[in-house]
Amino acid sequence: MNSILLEAEELDDAGRASLRDHRAQHIREVLRVGSGRQLRVGxxxxxxxxxxxxxxxxxxxxxxxxxxxxxPPRPRVDLLLALPRPKVLKRMWAPLASIGVGRILLTNAWKVERNYFDTHVLRSEFYRAALIEGLEQARDTRLPIVxxxxxxxxxxxxxxxxxxxxVKRLVADPAASDRVRDVVEVGCEKRALVAIGPEGGWIDDELQLLSRHGFARVGLGPRILRTEAATITTLGLLHDRLWI
Amino acid sequence: MNSILLEAEELDDAGRASLRDHRAQHIREVLRVGSGRQLRVGxxxxxxxxxxxxxxxxxxxxxxxxxxxxxPPRPRVDLLLALPRPKVLKRMWAPLASIGVGRILLTNAWKVERNYFDTHVLRSEFYRAALIEGLEQARDTRLPIVxxxxxxxxxxxxxxxxxxxxVKRLVADPAASDRVRDVVEVGCEKRALVAIGPEGGWIDDELQLLSRHGFARVGLGPRILRTEAATITTLGLLHDRLWI
Known part of the structure; x- marks a missing residue:
């Protein structure tokens, strides 16, 4: 935790918050600070x-x-992600929030198994805590909209x-010859949205549908990455282009 | 698994290998292929x-x-990594191999706890299997040298x-104003080596020592990332610059 996040309703009129949960424990046992010490909050x-x-x-x-x-402004990168396996998605929430995404649109796709939608990992009471953990790491306050x-x-x-x-729309496609840097100029003033497919990839019909809706295909290099690594890498490349 | 890796000594003179372990199981139960089918191997x-x-x-x-x-040629990016907590390092081996690193130099640093060096995660019989898993994902054969x-x-x-x-030497430093793209030109013909600090960061003396040894400081943006996300992002940015 590089900052401690509070819900607005935890603050009284004098700006005081009384913490009794894992945050209090973190302050006592990890930060080990005493009265009078200043901490970053949000x-x-x-x-x-x-x-x-x-x-x-x-x-x-x-x-x-x-x-x-x-x-703080909302991160300027949004993610359209074909729903990964629950085990993978579970690990992704916190890193996604720390790298910075404005919105996370989780979608079905041909190669997404239907029962992935039944997981508790998709319940907001589960993922909200993980997203907050990622924000605390990154020192941001803007909760991605899921x-x-x-x-x-x-x-x-x-x-x-x-x-x-x-927004600039991109879709990661191993067969694409263009790369992020060919499609998004440095200092681009638009927001960007990147679509990442399921483990087996998008099918042709889906890629064509995405193309018709303005998604430019970008490759990530010759290596085949897992969803997590592909997503983190692509978001990193996009932030690098948009960040002036 | 996007490919199946074999040890050289598993192949007989006719190029035959008899698999009895998890690879055989993967071929039978996940790929579900029968006799005559072709698979990517390495x-x-x-x-x-x-x-x-x-x-x-x-x-x-x-x-x-x-x-x-x-x-295949060895990936052109090397990593100098201050030893992370065993739990974190354990998760990093496979993604590192799939993103592509030629060498992984694990080092002590002021903020690395000494007992991290005692972990089984640092034994080659543990990490070799994880690295191979990452190579099978990426369809590469070049085992990172640890x-x-x-x-x-x-x-x-x-x-x-x-x-x-x-090689081009870089060190990730949150205070740096230069970025990877300012320091490594597109299509750079040299190999690159990037140094990633411990969770608490490099201390000033270490940063100065790295500078004296030719490491250019690069920032990753205003957000503070965990070791895993910072490493993956930086390797992704470097590959993007070197990849023509």
């Missing part, structure tokens, strides 16, 4: 700031927080323009 | 090729392999020139 989907440890005992840590005026789409076609045809608007 | 640190399933039963799968003339260095200073002063020679 309000989920609100500003970052400084929290001073006002008091602490074995039960409770009280922080008095001075928050900045502005909420949505689940059971039909790729409906998502692309009816929902996507509304959800993400006018 | 020899560890040797050529890739095609293996035809010559016979199979519940015990054994016999492949007859036609190998290419050439061994070495363990208990003194960063000795490594940099006495060993590094001999181990990696004349």
């Amino acid at each position: 309000v989920i989907d609100g500003p970052m700031g400084i929290g001073v440890v006002e008091s602490m005992d074995t039960e409770c840590v009280v922080l008095r927080c001075e928050l900045e005026d502005k909420t 949505s689940i789409h059971k039909q790729l076609k409906v998502l692309l045809e009816d929902e996507l323009d509304f959800l993400v608007g006018d | 020899v560890i640190d040797g050529p890739m090729g095609i293996g035809v399933v010559e016979s199979m039963d519940t015990e054994c799968v016999v492949l007859r392999c036609e190998l290419e003339d050439k061994t 070495s363990i260095h208990k003194q960063l200073k000795v490594l940099l002063e006495d060993e590094l020139d001999f181990l990696v020679g004349d």
Whole structure:
């Protein structure tokens, strides 16, 4: 944890929050700070700031927080991800939030098994905690917006323009000769959305559908990467292009 | 598994290998192929090729392999990594091999705990299997060369020139204003070596020592990433620059 995130409703009018959960434990046992010490804090989907440890005992840590005026901007990269196996998705939430994604659109695809949609890993009470952990690592407050789409076609045809608007759209395709750097210029002012397929890849019909909806195909090199590594690498490349 | 790797000594003079372990099981139960089917195979640190399933039963799968003339080149990126916690390192072996590293130099650093060096995760019989799994994913055969260095200073002063020679040297430093793209031109013909610090970061003396030994400092953006994500992202950026 490089910062401690609070829910807005945990703060009273004087900016005080009383922590009793794993965050209090982290302050006591990992950071091992005493009263008077300053910690980086943030309000989920609100500003970052400084929290001073006002008091602490074995039960409770009280922080008095001075928050900045502005909420950090939402990361400028969004992810459209064919639903991976629950075991893989479970590991991905925190790294995705720490690398920085504005939105995570999880979709069905031909090679996604239907029962993947039944997992508890897709329940917000599960993934929200993992996303917050990633934000605390990265010192961000903007919780990625997660949505689940059971039909790729409906998502692309009816929902996507509304959800993400006018963004650079890319799809990772091992057969593509263009790369991220050929498609997104350094300092590009638009947001970017990248689509990553299922473990067996997109089928041709899906790639064509994505093309018709403005997704430029980009390759990641000759090596075949697992979903996790492919996603992290692609998001890293995109952030590098957008970050001035 | 996108390919099946064999040890050179598993092949007889006619290019036949008899598999009885998890690879045989994978061919039977995951790939579910029968006699006559072709699979991608490779020899560890040797050529890739095609293996035809010559016979199979519940015990054994016999492949007859036609190998290419050439061994694939070693990945052009090397990694100098301050030894992470065993739990983290354990998860990193396979992704590192699949993303592609020529060498993995594991080093001590001020903020590395000494007892990390005692882990079984550092024994070659453990990590070799994980590295092979990553190569099978990526369809490569070149096993990363792993070495363990208990003194960063000795490594940099006495060993590094001999181990990696004349390469682009970079060190990830959150305070750096340059980025990978400022330091490594597209199509750079040299190999590259990137140093990634421990969880608490390099101390100033270490950064200065690295600078004196030719490591250019590069930042990865404003977000603080965990070792795994920082390493994968940096290797991805480097491969993108070197890959023509």
